[in-house]
Amino acid sequence: MKVLVIDIGGSNIKILATGQPERIKIPSGGDFTPEQLVPLVIENAKDWEYEAISIGFPGVVKGGKIVADPVNMGAGWKGFDFEKAFGRPVKIINDAAMQALGSYEGGKLLFMGFGTGLGTAMVFEDLILPMEGGHLPFKQGTFETHVGNAAMEKFGKPKWKNWVSQAIAHFNHCFQPDQIVLGGGNSKLLDTFPSNCRLGSNKNAITGGFRLWEKPYKY
Incomplete structure (x- = not known):
C-alpha cells in the first residue's frame, strides 16, 4: 500500500x-x-x-x-x-x-519528546499507548512547565538540563521501559542520559x- x-x-x-x-x-x-x-x-x-x-x-x-x-x-x-x-x-x-512507533525496535519502549512541551508515548508489541505525561505534577508545576521551551528560555540551559534528567529518571522508574527514545528538537541539547536511552529523530x-x-x- x-x-x-x-x-x-x-x-x-x-x-x-x-x-x-x-x-x-x-x-x-x-x-x-x-x-x-x-x-x-x-x-x-x-x-x-x-x-x-x-x-x-x-x-x-x-x-x-x-x-x-x-x-x-x-x-x-x-x-x-x-x-x-x-x-x-x-x-x-x-x-x-507516531514517532514512538517509528522508533520501535522491540520490547517495551518509552518515547519522550522535548520541544515546545513534553510529548510522551509507549509502544509494546502491537500496542501503541499515547500519554499526556507532560501534564503530571512536578515540583511547583508540571513536567511540561519545567522541561518545555519556555522553561529553558526563562531559567537557562543548565537548570533545564537538570530538570530533564529528573524527568527521565522519574519516567524510567515509573514505567520500567526496556528502552527510552529521546526525541523533539531539544533532545539534541542533552549531554548525558541513562544507558537505556538513545536519541531519536523527527524523521521517525x-x-x-x-x-x-x-x-x-x-x-
Missing part, C-alpha cells in the same frame, strides 16, 4: 509518500486550521501516488478521532472529516505516538506513519 504521511507541527507540516526520496515541509503557525492544511497538502503531494493517509496530530486523539483543538494552532480540528476532505482512508494518531515520525498501515496496531 502506498501511504502519504502528514506530521503536523506548530511551525511546520512535514509530508512524505511511499517511495519518495525527501520530506516536504509546509509552514503552519498559531492560526493554522485543517481547512488550510488540506489544499496545501494536496498541492504539494500532487505528483505523488498514495492510497491511504496517516496523520500525526499534536494533541489528544482517541479512537482515531481528534478530541480537542491544539493550544498552539487554529480551531476546527476536532470533528474535521479528513477522509472526506482527502478522498482517501485516513488514520489519525498522536504525533508523539514519518516511519511510524508508514508502519501504522502495516498491521492492526491498537492505539
Whole structure:
C-alpha cells in the first residue's frame, strides 16, 4: 500500500509518500486550521501516488478521532472529516505516538519528546499507548512547565538540563521501559542520559506513519 504521511507541527507540516526520496515541509503557525492544511497538502503531494493517509496530530486523539483543538494552532480540528476532505482512508494518531512507533525496535519502549512541551508515548508489541505525561505534577508545576521551551528560555540551559534528567529518571522508574527514545528538537541539547536511552529523530515520525498501515496496531 502506498501511504502519504502528514506530521503536523506548530511551525511546520512535514509530508512524505511511499517511495519518495525527501520530506516536504509546509509552514503552519498559531492560526493554522485543517481547512488550510488540506489544499496545501494536496498541492504539494500532487505528483505523488498514495492510497491511504496517516496523520500525526499534536494533541489528544482517541479512537482515531481528534478530541480537542491544539493550544498552539487554529480551531476546527476536532470533528474535521479528513477522509472526506482527502478522498482517501485516513488514520489519525498522536504525533508523539507516531514517532514512538517509528522508533520501535522491540520490547517495551518509552518515547519522550522535548520541544515546545513534553510529548510522551509507549509502544509494546502491537500496542501503541499515547500519554499526556507532560501534564503530571512536578515540583511547583508540571513536567511540561519545567522541561518545555519556555522553561529553558526563562531559567537557562543548565537548570533545564537538570530538570530533564529528573524527568527521565522519574519516567524510567515509573514505567520500567526496556528502552527510552529521546526525541523533539531539544533532545539534541542533552549531554548525558541513562544507558537505556538513545536519541531519536523527527524523521521517525514519518516511519511510524508508514508502519501504522502495516498491521492492526491498537492505539
